[in-house]
Amino acid sequence: MSIFHPSENISTPYYQYDLALLRQTLQHASESAAVHGYKIHYAMKANNNPAITDTIRDYGLGADCVSGNEVAEALRQGFPAREIVYAGVGKSDKEIELALREDILCLNCESLEELQVTEEIARGMQKIAPVAIRVNPGVAANTHRYITTGLEENKFGVHLSQLREVLDFASESPWLQLMGLHFHIGSQITSLQPFEMLTTKVNDLWQTMNMDERGATLLNLGGGLGVDYDNPEGNSLPPFAEYFDVFARHLQVPGHVKVRFELGRSIVAQCGKLITKVLYTKKGVNRSFVIADAGMNELMRPALYQSRHHITNLTSTKAPQIYDVVGPVCESSDVFATHIELPQTGRGDLLAIHSCGAYSESMMLLYNMRDRAGVVLVNENSHGHMADEAYMSTVLSKGNEIS
Numbered sequence: 001m002s003i004f005h006p007s008e009n010i011s012t013p014y015y016q017y018d019l020a021l022l023r024q025t026l027q028h029a030s031e032s033a034a035v036h037g038y039k040i041h042y043a044m045k046a047n048n049n050p051a052i053t054d055t056i057r058d059y060g061l062g063a064d065c066v067s068g069n070e071v072a073e074a075l076r077q078g079f080p081a082r083e084i085v086y087a088g089v090g091k092s093d094k095e096i097e098l099a100l101r102e103d104i105l106c107l108n109c110e111s112l113e114e115l116q117v118t119e120e121i122a123r124g125m126q127k128i129a130p131v132a133i134r135v136n137p138g139v140a141a142n143t144h145r146y147i148t149t150g151l152e153e154n155k156f157g158v159h160l161s162q163l164r165e166v167l168d169f170a171s172e173s174p175w176l177q178l179m180g181l182h183f184h185i186g187s188q189i190t191s192l193q194p195f196e197m198l199t200t201k202v203n204d205l206w207q208t209m210n211m212d213e214r215g216a217t218l219l220n221l222g223g224g225l226g227v228d229y230d231n232p233e234g235n236s237l238p239p240f241a242e243y244f245d246v247f248a249r250h251l252q253v254p255g256h257v258k259v260r261f262e263l264g265r266s267i268v269a270q271c272g273k274l275i276t277k278v279l280y281t282k283k284g285v286n287r288s289f290v291i292a293d294a295g296m297n298e299l300m301r302p303a304l305y306q307s308r309h310h311i312t313n314l315t316s317t318k319a320p321q322i323y324d325v326v327g328p329v330c331e332s333s334d335v336f337a338t339h340i341e342l343p344q345t346g347r348g349d350l351l352a353i354h355s356c357g358a359y360s361e362s363m364m365l366l367y368n369m370r371d372r373a374g375v376v377l378v379n380e381n382s383h384g385h386m387a388d389e390a391y392m393s394t395v396l397s398k399g400n401e402i403s
């Protein structure tokens, strides 16, 4: 493995984004979707760093937003309003107004009461609100319970038992235009089987809820395709072709219905790494700790979802040992990994925590009054496996470090 020497003026920890890998991922995702005439919206909450979203917008993806500020940011970053969708169980009046004022493609509504409020706001603005109904289909995603969203006990979407009533309300209101149905069953789904089960539900509901008779033309199937956190280097591209094929094989909706997806993690997770310096090592009774200068502030996923990220030492090639890698924050959950093998590690070594392109920088916390981490952009394809010092300095002098 090549040894990595960052220039002195980059302070750790920082996020490092590989734009070449991002482009390769986008190419693969867009081509796989285009084969079937599907459109992808990028889930902004996964990572809204402008360097990332600029690249994504250039590939023609739409945006999927979960707050008014995300809608505003997507517009500012040049996503066309007609390619923006907006979901969320708790949209405020102000957020609904913004979405209607900006003429986004569709609001994905999650309850009857939200639909009633949306109608009232639309009437006040003398505008017709384009809405899709987010359905809670009762499909298990076989993922961590905190990122499962399509089960009956989850707060998301309209339950099947209320769906007809909600659809009738939308169909009959002069201030609402019923665009279609929306689903999103969870995240980091690593088997294609839940998606196949989803298509069965969708086919059934499109028929029994008379979606054609209601004039629906939009079917939004959400996101959730998982990535390989265990072997990010060997498996950096998610199986987009297989994923879309499942839908193409099993979906039975009329040809004029526009099928859309909302992918976040699978687009950006693997292009990001969190680079952190080792502050200290110390021995516990039965374990050795590596104390990094990054913590749950920069990467909250292990503390929030008990998730694992692959970690490598960029500066040591010594014999392997077993470590727990922890952060500096005053929380016992501020742990990145337990009982992992790393080359013998000491103060000053640099570690790469892999697969930090999604739900890492965008979840950054300032808890403990910590500094905001910086960002470095690299193009690994054109500059060798790791960015060299000269290239990194160029990046920084162009002002691309966002902190």
Ligand SMILES: *Cc1c(COP(=O)(O)O)cnc(C)c1O
Residues within 6 Å of the ligand: 043, 045, 046, 064, 066, 087, 184, 186, 187, 188, 222, 223, 224, 225, 262, 263, 264, 265, 266
């Ligand atoms: C978060 C979210 C997504 C993206 O999920 P990924 O697992 O990152 O693909 C898509 N749709 C909605 C409604 C979301 O909330």
